[in-house]
Amino acid sequence: MRLTIRAAKTGTLALVLVGLGAGVVHALPEPADRAIEPTVERDVATWAMPLDGWVQPGSDKASYGEDLVLQPCLRKAGIDFPPPWATIDGLEAASDAAETPERGNPAPALSSTRPLDEDTARTRGYHAPLTAGANRDGRRAWGGDPERNAAFADASQSAVTHCFRQAERTVGTADPDGSVQSASMTAKRLTFLAGTAARDDETVVAAAARWRTCMADADVPDLPGAPSGMPSQSMRMDYSTNLVSTPVQDAEVAIAERDVACQDSSGYGEALYDAEWQRLLHVTASDAAVLRAAEPDQREVDRHLDEFIRDLAPAAPSDVD
DSSP states (O other): OHHHHHHHHHHHHHHHHHHHHHHHHHHSOOOOOEEOOOSSOOBTTTTBOTTGGGOOOOHHHHHHHHHHHHHHHHHHTTOOOOOOOOOHHHHHHHHHHTSOGGGTOSSOOGGGGSOOOHHHHHHHTTOOOOOGGGOHHHHHHHHTOHHHHHHHHHSOHHHHHHHHHHHHHHHTOOOTTSHHHHHHHHHHHHHHHHHHHGGGSHHHHHHHHHHHHHTTTSSOTTOOSSGGGOSOHHHHHHHOTTOTTSOOOHHHHHHHHHHHHHHHHHTHHHHHHHHHHHHTSEEOHHHHHHHHTSOSOHHHHHHHHHHHHHHHSOOOOTTOO
């Protein structure tokens, strides 16, 4: 009897050890050994990255484009409430502002890992893009209009569902099983992580040191060690760069333009781009499966949305930037 109990205990222990061993093996980091064919051509000027073809357009722009395309079908269903005005730039800015790493978003805005470019430095320094063109207040009021909501309640639900599905197919945003959204979130997560990890590449670190030497005479008392640290804390305080409502000052623009010039002369931009691009050419098997479950056609969807908004949106007020 004792031998039987001992054998049973030994067997149980063996099973536990096997289970623990399997758990440890399973918990090991998954290797990024699956090659991914780039979905776009290399282009430093636009900061195009290999997985961009899977990245969905911003939610504000996508929903607004759908609303515009929806309207003729909804009118036939008895719901005649055209969407208010909005601009492409404003909608993109609003989408980007709502999707930042600081907010803990699992698919952070890709612009947060892109270095400052010449046009941005010249037009707004280190300030974020203006979101006024998104007309959030106007669209919120339109969406909550009691008469509009009553019309939806009175309409045939099958007709309304048909309109929404038809609009999604027309615009290209249909995603019945969620695979497009999953691929987009994966692509954005990986691109963000590659962008931040690329800053530690030895060629990028060396270029950052050259950039800092180039920036030594700029009026920045707390000059960071790399462009990713700009604007510095003193600049955020002096120029209120975190407030889009504050004016962009000439001194801020001068530093921003010097920043871009130093990135160019030091080779920082090129080095960072190469390091990030290379990191995105291989992903894990799990991420590869998520990506390959959807077509990398989101840049085309984005172009279609721009066309619909340009053709169908009401004109914006003249005082909107």
